[in-house]
Amino acid sequence: MNQWKIGDVLVTRIVEMEVAGGTKFILPEATREACLPIGWMQPNFMDSEGNLIMSIHALIIDTGEKRIIVDTCVGNDKKRNIPSWSNLQTNFLKDLKEAGYPKESIDLVMCTHLHVDHVGWNTMLVNNEWIPTFSNARYLIAEKEWRYWDANEDEDLYGPVIADSVRPIVDAEMVDFVDDHFRLCKEVSLIPTPGHTPGHVSVLITSKKKKALITGDFIHHPVQMTKTDWCSSADYDQAQGQITRETLLEKYVNQDILIIGTHFATPTAGHIKYLEEGGYWLDVSNLK
Numbered sequence: 001m002n003q004w005k006i007g008d009v010l011v012t013r014i015v016e017m018e019v020a021g022g023t024k025f026i027l028p029e030a031t032r033e034a035c036l037p038i039g040w041m042q043p044n045f046m047d048s049e050g051n052l053i054m055s056i057h058a059l060i061i062d063t064g065e066k067r068i069i070v071d072t073c074v075g076n077d078k079k080r081n082i083p084s085w086s087n088l089q090t091n092f093l094k095d096l097k098e099a100g101y102p103k104e105s106i107d108l109v110m111c112t113h114l115h116v117d118h119v120g121w122n123t124m125l126v127n128n129e130w131i132p133t134f135s136n137a138r139y140l141i142a143e144k145e146w147r148y149w150d151a152n153e154d155e156d157l158y159g160p161v162i163a164d165s166v167r168p169i170v171d172a173e174m175v176d177f178v179d180d181h182f183r184l185c186k187e188v189s190l191i192p193t194p195g196h197t198p199g200h201v202s203v204l205i206t207s208k209k210k211k212a213l214i215t216g217d218f219i220h221h222p223v224q225m226t227k228t229d230w231c232s233s234a235d236y237d238q239a240q241g242q243i244t245r246e247t248l249l250e251k252y253v254n255q256d257i258l259i260i261g262t263h264f265a266t267p268t269a270g271h272i273k274y275l276e277e278g279g280y281w282l283d284v285s286n287l288k
Contacts, residue, residue, distance in 0.1 A: 001099055002268050004258060004287065007207025009187050011214075011260065012060040012099055016073040016092050018265055021051040022084070023221065029230045030223055038226055040281045045222045045265055052221055053265040056117050058092075059214055060101050061205060066185045067101060068108040069134070070203050070214050071262055075120025080159040085116065092121060093133075106134040108184055111141050112216030112262065113197040114149045115234065119165040130168040139169045140184065142192075143177040145199025193218040193248065195241025196232065202248075212258040212269075218244050220263050225249060225272065225280040249280050258287075 002013040023030060032050030035041070046052055061068040073092060080086040093103055111119055122139065123130040132139075153162045169175050180192035180201050190201040196217040203214040217232070218241065224230050228246050231238035252259065253272045259282065260269040270284035 001095075002266065004212065004260065004269055006205050006212045006258065007187070007210040008064060009205055009207045009212075010062040011205070011212065012062065012101070013057050013260075013268055014060065014092065014096050014099060014101075015055060015057045016088075016090055018053065018055040018057075019084075020047045020053045023052045023054055026054075026220060026232050026234060027052070027223070027230055028233055029227070030221070034227075035223060038223060040226075040275075041223060044267060044284060045282075052223060054221060054263050055265045055268065056263065057268075058096075058121070059260060059262070060096075060099070060106075061188055061203070061214075062101075063185055063187050063207075066107045066188075067105055068110055068184060068188060069101075069106050069137075070110045071112055071118040071216070072109065072121035072133070074117050075123070075165065077125040078120060078159070078164055080116060080161075082116075086159075093124075103134050104136055106137045109134050109137050109139040110184065110190075110203060111139070111145075112202060112214070113145055113200045114141065114162065114166055115197065115217070116159070116161045116165075118217075118262075119161065122165045123168045130164045132169050132172050132174055137174070139175045140178050140182070141166075141175055142180045142182075142190070142199040142201050144180060145197060145201075146175075146177050148198040193244050195235055195237050195239075195244045197236050210258075211256070212260055213248075213252065214260045215262050215264075217262060218248065219261065222261065222264060222270075222282040225282055226275060228279060253280055 036050035059070045183189040193202045205212040235241040270282040
């Protein structure tokens with residue numbers, strides 16, 4: 001479990017899984033041969049053989065008044081077309097509770113987008129029925145994102161993701177469809193980061209002149225800081241995704257804003273810096 005303090009706001013990472021290798025399907029150009037020369041990524045984000053290390057985790061934003069979970073991983077008991085994600089039996093809810101955040105205590109659930117590994121714990125299987133996991137929360141989804149997936153549900157790609165993890169919360173009238181600049185509370189707001197999906201958003205935290213950005217999937221792995229043109233095979237619009245990524249990297253380079261990657265392996269967060277040879281890198285040396 002990692003935690004970061006941004007002013008008065010506490011952010012806590014709850015890991016569902018963290019693995020090395022198996023990322024070629026999401027970043028096809030990230031071969032071992034191409035990654036090994038990028039030495040700054042070792043040991044945190046790449047192993048000694050050039051395998052990228054990635055994580056699937058949720059991030060809890062605790063403002064003192066609101067408890068917000070950002071993205072809800074893959075989930076248990078769900079049939080998925082990616083074998084290592086199918087019918088999981090993890091201790092995610094137990095870990096969440098042990099971190100001080102039982103599911104009943106969550107006020108808001110924010111999905112940066114509606115892909116399989118960001119909505120799974122929206123629901124849980126009870127008596128053979130998918131019910132909302134966070135029974136006291138409002139679920140927030142960008143309206144543009146919902147409009148797209150409502151009309152373009154694709155079970156062939158990942159499995160019945162919308163059917164088992166999104167429609168049940170919509171049917172329960174627990175969802176608010178929001179603008180992509182929506183302010184969740186005084187300290188937390190959305191910024192539009194399109195490309196990976198049509199309505200993709202990232203989450204900006206501001207408190208006592210300190211800032212942090214939860215990326216979502218406009219960047220999947222820190223390697224894309226150095227190789228900004230390496231696009232995800234899951235991107236809806238790769239050209240727009242690259243524009244979004246390069247725009248934000250340049251905006252936040254050498255700035256006092258903590259970048260918290262939604263798929264970045266431990267230590268997960270850092271500050272964007274320029275590389276002498278061009279591009280950027282993630283400096284994880286000063287996280288206090």
